[in-house]
Amino acid sequence: MAVPSRRLRCRALILPCALLAMLGEVGASQIRYSVPEEVEKGYLVGNISKDLGLQPRELAERGVRIVSRGRSQLFSLSPRSGGLVTAGRIDREELCAQSARCLVTFKILVEHRVKLYGVEVEVTDINDNAPKFEAENLQVKISETAAPGARYPLPEAVDPDVGVNSLQSYQLSPSRHFSLDVQTADDGTLSPELVLERSLDREEEAAHHLVLTASDGGDPRRSSAVHIQVTVLDTNDNAPAFDQPVYRAKVPENVPLGTLLLAVRASDPDEGVHGKVAYKFRKINEKQSQLFQLDGNTGEITVAKNLDYEECSLYEMEIQAEDGGGLKGRTKVVIMVEDVNDNRPEVTITSLFSPVREDAPPATVIALFNAHDQDSGKNGQVVCSIQENPYFKLENSVDDYYRLLTAQILDREKTSEYNITVTATDRGNPPLSTEIHITLCVTDINDNPPAFSQDAYSVYLPENNPRGASIFSVTAYDPDSNENARVMYSLVETTIQGAPLSSYVSINSDSGVLYALQSFDYEQFRNLHMLVKASDSGDPPLSSNVSLSLFLLDQNDNAPKILYPSLPTDDSTGVELAPRSAEPGYLVTKVVAVDKDSGQNAWLSYRLLKASEPGLFSVGLRTGEVRTARALLDRDALRQTLVVAVQDHGQPPLSATITLTVAVADSIPDVLADLGSINTPVDPDSDITLYLVVAVAVVSCVFLVFVLVLLALRLKRWHASHQLPTAKSGLTGIPTSHFVGVDGVQAFLQTYSQEFSLTPDSGKSHLIFPQPNYADTLISQESCGKSEPLCVSMESKFPIDDTPLVPVSSIFFFTIYDSSLLL
Secondary structure (H helix, E strand, C coil): CHHHHHHHHHHHHHHHHHHHHHHHHCCCEEEEEEEECCCCCCCEEECHHHHCCCCCCHHHHCCEEEECCCCCCCEEEECCCCEEEECCCCCHHHHHCCCCCCEEEEEEEECCCCEEEEEEEEEECCCCCCCECCCCEEEEEEECCCCCCCEEECCCCECCCCHHHCEEEEEECCCCCEEEEEEECCCCCEEEEEEECCCCCCCCCCEEEEEEEEEECCCCCCEEEEEEEEEEECCCCCCCEECCCEEEEEEECCCCCCCEEEECCEECCCCHHHCCCEEEEEECCHHHHHHEEECCCCCEEEECCCCCCCCCCEEEEEEEEECCCCCEEEEEEEEEEECCCCCCCEEEEEEECCCEECCCCCCCEEEEEEEECCCCHHHHCEEEEECCCCCEEEEECCCCEEEEEECCCCCCCCCCEEEEEEEEEECCCCCCEEEEEEEEEEECCCCCCCEECCCEEEEEEECCCCCCCEEEECCEECCCCHHHHCEEEEECCCEECCEEHHHCEEECCCCCEEEECCCCCCCCCCEEEEEEEEEECCCCCCEEEEEEEEEEECCCCCCCEEEECCCCCCCCCCEEEECCCCCCCCEEEECEEECCCCHHHHCEEEEEEEECCCCCEEECCCCCEEEECCCCCCCCCCEEEEEEEEEECCCCCCEEEEEEEEEECCCHHHHHHHHHHCCCCCCCCCCCCHHHHHHHHHHHHHHHHHHHHHHHHHHHHHHHHHCCCCCCCCCCCCCHHHEEEECCEEEECCCCCCECEEEEECCEEEEECCCCCCCCCCCCCCCCCCCCCCCCCEEEEECCCCCCCEEEEEECCCCCCCHHHHC
16 A cells, blocks of 8 residues: 555656746746836736737636736736736835836746746836925024024925936025025935025014925926924123103102002013013112112012101102113102191991881981091091982081981882991092991881782683682782781682682682682583782781682583484384485484583584495484485385484594484385384294293283383373363473573474374275475384374474474374384
8 A cells, every 4th residue: 555655646746846847948038018107907018918929818728827926916917908907006106115216027927838937017207296394394593693604404305206206406485584505415315404694683573484395306396395484592682771761750648558659661672581671779768768669570669668748758769670681771760749638537426216117207317426537627627418319318417416317208118228328528638538328227017008910810710620729829919028018818708609609719818829619610600700809917907809700611521412303211212204205315304412512512513323224314414414315215124223423523522322213114004014014034943942932922911011001191191182271372382302402592403294194994094194395203113003093193383494383283293113122
């Protein structure tokens, strides 16, 4: 097994060795190209297929590829054009820095020929970089004593391009003090220097602003600039100089200590320590040095000791100013002292009567005081006064004594405290004065009743409020104080609908909050009017009243009530009659409903909620009239059930429903016959047990007894109605339920009647309908059997639509009850 393994290894080494031997024999041909930097990817460098003697399509077939080491691939072969193209953007400055020539070398291997070709691509420079300074601003400091011709090196600009595209020149902005000199080194480097042409004067111009521009020689030409600020350094070439040769000041003898008399000012145009000035006295005696003080930094002269005009009225002195370089300047100061009235009047209060009642009469004495001045002559004469005030006046009683009096009755509610300023002024020149302040408190009396913020209040409260709920709060203000301003609230008792007001509302005597003692019903009453009384606690107490109107706001708390058709008292369902010959729009019946609420809460709308035969009947949205929507057909059921809903427009809306049964027949016997022929289908698969038979028999017996009793009651009622006097005609036959009062408006329910006649035929009675336009017949199968004569009649007057009332004879009212519902 070891021999075959060695053979395989030897075979694997033969091919590389042969390839290397062949490559060693191949001569390396050199191909040269040139490409500018910054060209786009895919730029054609040279036709490599032509230089290799191949067709473009043969590049891939012959295995031609680029062989390079240690560098990212900058070029690639295009098999379509057979050319050498750039693989990306080439930056000559990044690739070769500042080298004069930038060469990229690599090998192209032609595997078919097993031959390497050397390729040398020179990347030529373009002017893609502008000369650049290290900073945009440069500070240069030059002394103002610098001699013309002095040189100051400036920063150099750097341009990464080479050749003509590199930095070529510098240029300085025009200046009458400076020029530019550019030095060229052996390696061609340019070094700019700033040359001083004229002497500088900092006091004339402290800073100079220049612009140095560096430019290359490319096309287009590129340049950049640096801003140079030349700061002129100061030298001590100026002595301090005072603004005035002599400073004069006048000061009164009673000037307080530390008072500023004057300030001397010396200016030095130099800067820094050379321009900083210090002040000091030059010629002054020992006594003057104790009276005055000089600030060495600001030159301010202040009073250090009290002055006396009688002792000395004039002071002269010299002040010297010296800068940091030793240069000096001096000036003279003259201070004149003036005699003044330096004693102010004194005021002493002898008696003060405070507080005072607001109803005190005029000329009531408030205070007694004395005014005097230690000076003599006019400076010692004192005159007292008070500021203009219509409530007080000042009187001079004896010598220097004064009295402060009231000029009129005071009002504590306007002003509860007065600050009176008494001014005592002497007759000196200038006069001196002294002010004293007298505080006078005014005590209160109960002279103001409580006052409400409004003349009348209107409160709006939704009905069904909870008991004890806060309704409103009234506030009365009493400008008096203490007990005279403590307000108590109460209601003026009155009667509302026979009940005292206190049973409806109450008020908190301290806070004035009004509470509801019961839940109000808008349908019971809609507003309450009351008087609220506010009384203070003074002696005697004062009071005032205000009107308060409470208006109730309706809520949707009543559902619509259906007045017609009304349900029978025996819990059965009434039946409305519709003849088979009824045309579309035939009025079957009318649903009448009312709502105790008002406004939108009582706005009713009707709609057909459910019908056994959809599309046969319609209900008026606003009128509630039930009409036929189409003509009756033979296939229509004899009994139709309608569910009509009545809904108001409250929020949330409330509604009520009524179920109507409509019988389809041309006459009452037909109705009875049709209803009797309706049999409930029996499931043939169901087993009728014995207890069902017994139940049916019992129910039938009960039903028969019920029919007999009902018939007897109806006959008795009919007999009683015929016994009534004929004088009770008119509307006495109309049930009271047909008249409903809502908010003072009576709603009259129209009853649509059916006229018929009873004819004998073979011993049987028949009802013949003359097909009227409207029918509102109530038929009862319980009160009339199929074979029993229907003979209930009464004379009455019913309004039909808006026509006058006319008598209609032989009007019968029947109610048909479905026996299947009873079962």
